[in-house]
Amino acid sequence: MTATLFSIGGLPATGKTTVARALARRLRAAYLRVDTIEAAIVEHSELAHPVGVVGYAVGYRLAADQLQLGLDVVAESVNPLGITRDAWLAVATEAGAGAMEIEIICSDRAEHRRRVEHRTLDIDGLVPPTWEEIENRDYRPWDRDPLVLDTAVLTPTAAVQRVLQTLSRRRAG
Template sequence: MTLLAITGLPGTGKSSLAEGMGKRTGVPVFAGDWLLGALKPHGVLDGLSRPAFLALYYDLLGTLIRRQLMFGQSAIVDCLLDDEIADRWARTAARFGSRLFVVECVCTDETEHRRRLERRQRAIPGWHEVGWDHVDRMRAEYPPLTGEHLTVDAMDPFEDNLGLINTYIGGGFEPTNQ
């Protein structure tokens, strides 16, 4: 079983790649924004400090990861990630005989990155679209990853990036236990 975390700034293609890997493999994709979108209408996020918000975000994703791994099943996670959370999830994966693979998505052409962000319509119920100011804030809040990871560029063809990810994780996901 494999734990794959796909991270990167908004608009760099992480959700598209996570969904593409999920569709090809049948492995469930857990997306942080979808979890938050489900909580937002219920007021759960109202008034939370930034540290409390982030703790909730990563604990929800961590719980879903643990549950998959407990059952001997692989998982894909679509979220912003830093080294501390990656280390925590790597330890969780190791406890279940799995390994964490981290893929960082970037877009090396800022003009194209802005264009993609401005045109995207994710339509996550309860959640919002973000602007370039949010990208700048996330860039400041999330330093570059220093741990082992693969970097893919949104300027490269989508299929090529999926192939790079598949190679990085060793040829694909193992079949899940029935």
Template sequence: MTAQTLIVLSGLPGSGKSMLAEGVSRALSIPLFSIDPIEAAMWRGGLKKDQTGIAAYEVAIALADEQLRLGHSVIVDAVNPIEAPRAAWRSLAAKYRAGLKIIECICADETIHRARIEARRRNIPGMPEITWARVLERRAEYEPWTDARLTLDTSIETPDKLIAEAANYLR
């Protein structure tokens, strides 16, 4: 990848986006900002859980803005379930005339998706693990993307193959 790019990884909890974001960050040496650790830090800092959802996105936008201002590419790992955060990423990329690359992770096999959620332990201090019931609620709220993007079904490929496919898409 030669030009600065804002890379947005999107998808439901348990869809594999954080695994993919971390792998791509390592493979391409691009900084990564993830909503969940940002939000957990806000909770540890004393903010109430009902105050941090939008604020965590605002922090990620500010961090990504700084990297783009410096001429660097950046990866953002967030559910991005509705148009508002998606529009913010488009606006930020346009501000710096940076490329915008979206990767949407899905886990089409519901049995695998549920098993991932029920077994996962991310060890983000202060952040409880999400329940399958909450994932189903999030899925009902999740709006389809209309932007050009790479969609990866993380239930059918190995992490290494997914990371390689994403890295190729970004190059």
């Protein structure tokens, strides 16, 4: 069976990390988080956060390595622009792998804001964006139809189940 790249994007504090980790655990897939990559780059270099395209570029290369080994990859990042989304798809295509684009949203604005203001970070040195910064972020609408998972109404387990059901239908179809 061909490896699959699961490209997971969405605004900060929508639940991307929670869903992505649960999916990677369930699939026993490689897990790549651009925030982790960027934090390591900042910690071990002269660069300051945000590091621009560097974190994504490292993520693309790491994903390609894993896909070429036949491993599924769950790649999680804000993935705000068409250019970053296209790049993840190019990684899968060049590796001869399948791809599934997933956008994580939180449709309940009050809940999303609560998550932003009360979240606990698990990466040392990462400075979380404020609610204002998230609202003003350049996050462009998708020009394709990703699988949209709304964490305001789906538990992480239900979100993973939805991904697996969609994957099963695609592989059967």
